[in-house]
Structures are given as structure tokens and as C-alpha cells.
Amino acid sequence: MKREEVIRLFPERIRKILQQADWNPQGLQEIRLRAGKPLILWQDGQEYFVAEQGFLTRHREQAYIVSQEEIRRTMETVGTYSLYAYEEELKQGFLTIQGGHRVGVAGKAIMEEQKVKGLSQISCINIRFAHQITGCADMVIPYVTEEGKLCHTLIISPPGCGKTTLLRDLVRQISDGWETFPGYTVGVVDERSEIGGSYQGIPQNDVGIRTDVLDCCSKAEGMVMLLRSMAPQVIAVDEIGNYEDIRAIEMTLNSGCKLLATVHGSSIDEIRKKPLLERLMKEHVFERYIILQKETAGQIGKVQEIYDERGTCLYQRQRSVC
Structure with missing residues (x-):
């Protein structure tokens, strides 16, 4: 996985922040966006807030705050990579995009006959990045x-x-x-x-x-x-x-x-x-x-x-x- 593959998923402002930030694609596990909440990145099993200046921090007051508009624009971007099954996959609460990465979403569920028909007003996004560890089963x-x-x-x-x-x-x-x-x-x-x-x-x-x-x-x-x-x-x-x-x-x-x-x-x-x-x-x-x-x-x-x-x-x- 390359840095550019990750960065291109986000709207312009978050893209610029991530371009400056010191993170390792091999250790990257998740990036979480919540409307009105801090931008969070998980790397090597550790949680970090991402500052607007592009550095990773443990101090939430330094974190960049994600807007609802950025949530919407991120969904527009990831949706283009999975348009063929966008609505069908969203019923399950996630999309799988090129590279095998999984975009989990939360928001308002649309119900029909006690089943989830879809999701609207998406306010939370969790992008989990796929990492294959070839050979990890050797010992078993x-x-x-x-x-x-x-x-x-x-x-x-x-x-x-x-x-x-x-x-x-x-x-x-x-x-x-x-x-x-x-x-x-x-x-x-x-x-x-x-x-x-x-x-x-x-x-x-x-x-x-x-x-x-x-x-x-x-x-x-x-x-x-x-x-x-x-x-x-x-x-x-x-x-x-x-x-x-x-x-x-x-x-x-x-x-x-x-x-x-x-x-x-x-x-x-x-x-x-x-x-x-x-x-x-x-x-x-x-x-x-x-x-x-x-x-x-x-x-x-x-x-x-x-x-x-x-x-x-x-x-x-x-x-x-x-």
C-alpha cells in the first residue's frame, strides 16, 4: 500500500493534512472520521489524533475537527470506487474499495420490514486498511x-x-x-x-x-x-x-x-x-x-x-x- 493510495480517498483539506503527517503505510490500520469530532489515525496498534499542521499527537485539543461536509465528500470519493454495489453494500454498513480496504459507515438507518434497506445522513466513517502477512501461517x-x-x-x-x-x-x-x-x-x-x-x-x-x-x-x-x-x-x-x-x-x-x-x-x-x-x-x-x-x-x-x-x-x- 502506498501513501498516495490512502490520501486520494479524502477531500482536499484532509488530503493536505495527511500529506504532511508522519505516518507509515505499512503500519497504518485505520483512519476514523466523525462529524464534529477529531480526526483519528491508528498505526501499529496505537491511536493518534491528527493535527491540522500535519503532525500526530496524543493531545485531543490539537486535533483537526472533521466537518459533516468532509464526511459527505469522502463518501462521494470512496463511492466512485464501488458504484456497482454502493447501495447494496451499504446495507451491511460498509464498502470494500480497490486494494481490499474496507470503509465502515454509521448514520441513520433506513428500515423496511424490520430490515436495513440502506443508510442515510452518514456521520461516521472508519477506513480499515488491508494488510496481508504472507507466511504468518507457516508455523501452524x-x-x-x-x-x-x-x-x-x-x-x-x-x-x-x-x-x-x-x-x-x-x-x-x-x-x-x-x-x-x-x-x-x-x-x-x-x-x-x-x-x-x-x-x-x-x-x-x-x-x-x-x-x-x-x-x-x-x-x-x-x-x-x-x-x-x-x-x-x-x-x-x-x-x-x-x-x-x-x-x-x-x-x-x-x-x-x-x-x-x-x-x-x-x-x-x-x-x-x-x-x-x-x-x-x-x-x-x-x-x-x-x-x-x-x-x-x-x-x-x-x-x-x-x-x-x-x-x-x-x-x-x-x-x-x-
Whole structure:
């Protein structure tokens, strides 16, 4: 990602501020705009206010205040990168733009038959910048494959610890294959455009040469659609949890398809207490559990533990034997 790619998303005044500011595209995570509130930038896990003079600061009184007009003009700009699906994607509260970056919005919801039809009077924008960490799944690959076959795998992680990033790289490697492992056909249900980061239907992230991405589709419907139409050997989904997801997972397993999934949580014990997942765990559906955890505030999580289906610890960070 280049600085110019970021700066061009904003109206003239904010563009000039960001041109002067000392920020690193590789470490940039989010830029948040709220009408009448400070311009905020997240970089390397830290929050900064952006001053009108172009410097980053911790003092809110020095921050540039975003106007409602600048919110409107920013939406006009990002909308041109996604006009083909502007209204449809806004129903979900975000747009995905070129580069796989995600523009989240908040404002007044337009309701119809108890469903969100669209958003108007947008007053808050959160641009989350996509970063692919190629190779981040290297250390877990030996644990999620056994005798040349892939294991059903569940990644357990608190929010913001990198579970989607890890899942994406697992998909890439399993799809491409390597010398001792033939590549698998992978179907990705990308409900919030976070795995593939698709723009105009084309994944902007590298998800492998044998991967098919179903973008902006609910996980439950998407899994069934892929099974019927794309004959995947593996299905990958992010953040499972509701009843429909579990039913679709059971259909996936009955089809002989392997499953890669993530769920919010901090431990296996916590996941066992979730009624919908408890039965899957008792039946040893998942053959591997990967636990991610943050060590300190602002840090992306790291793999802490890996367990098999019976709860035997296969890996524990900083220890070679459990």
C-alpha cells in the first residue's frame, strides 16, 4: 500500500493534512472520521489524533475537527470506487474499495420490514486498511496437516488478534500447496469482504490459485451454495456462531469437505460454554484448535497453544513439549 493510495480517498483539506503527517503505510490500520469530532489515525496498534499542521499527537485539543461536509465528500470519493454495489453494500454498513480496504459507515438507518434497506445522513466513517502477512501461517501448517491430509481446524481468538489474517494465509498455502502437499480446491465464504478483500468480485488479497471466493454472502447460505456449485475440498469461514452456521457446518462435514473456521474466544474452555459449539466439540468435529492471544495492548496476537480433538496440547508457546 502506498501513501498516495490512502490520501486520494479524502477531500482536499484532509488530503493536505495527511500529506504532511508522519505516518507509515505499512503500519497504518485505520483512519476514523466523525462529524464534529477529531480526526483519528491508528498505526501499529496505537491511536493518534491528527493535527491540522500535519503532525500526530496524543493531545485531543490539537486535533483537526472533521466537518459533516468532509464526511459527505469522502463518501462521494470512496463511492466512485464501488458504484456497482454502493447501495447494496451499504446495507451491511460498509464498502470494500480497490486494494481490499474496507470503509465502515454509521448514520441513520433506513428500515423496511424490520430490515436495513440502506443508510442515510452518514456521520461516521472508519477506513480499515488491508494488510496481508504472507507466511504468518507457516508455523501452524505442520499441526493442521497429518499424514498429508488437512485437519478440520478452528481458530479461537479475541477480537483484533489476527484470526482473519491467519485464516487468510492458511487458505493461501492450502490452495497453492507445496512439495509434499497437493493444493486443495478451497471455497471461501467472505461475509464481510475481510478474507479476500474483493473489489468488483476479484479478491485483492492473495488467497491462492485454487480458491473460489463468495463475497458478501451470509456464511450459512454461502457454504451451501459453494457445496452445490464449486465442489470444494475445503470450506473456509470467519466468525461462526449462530444456529444457521452450525447447520451449514454439519452439511459441509457430511459432504466430506474439510473445514477451516474462526470464532471469538480466549480459550477452549470458553468455547465449550457456548451452547451451539459445545456439541461439535463433544463429538470431536474439529481435529485442531489454534488459540491466539494478545500479550500487550496494541499488539497483534500470536499463536499461544494448539490442541487436537481430544484436548491434547500439541504446541505451547515458548515450550517445545506440553
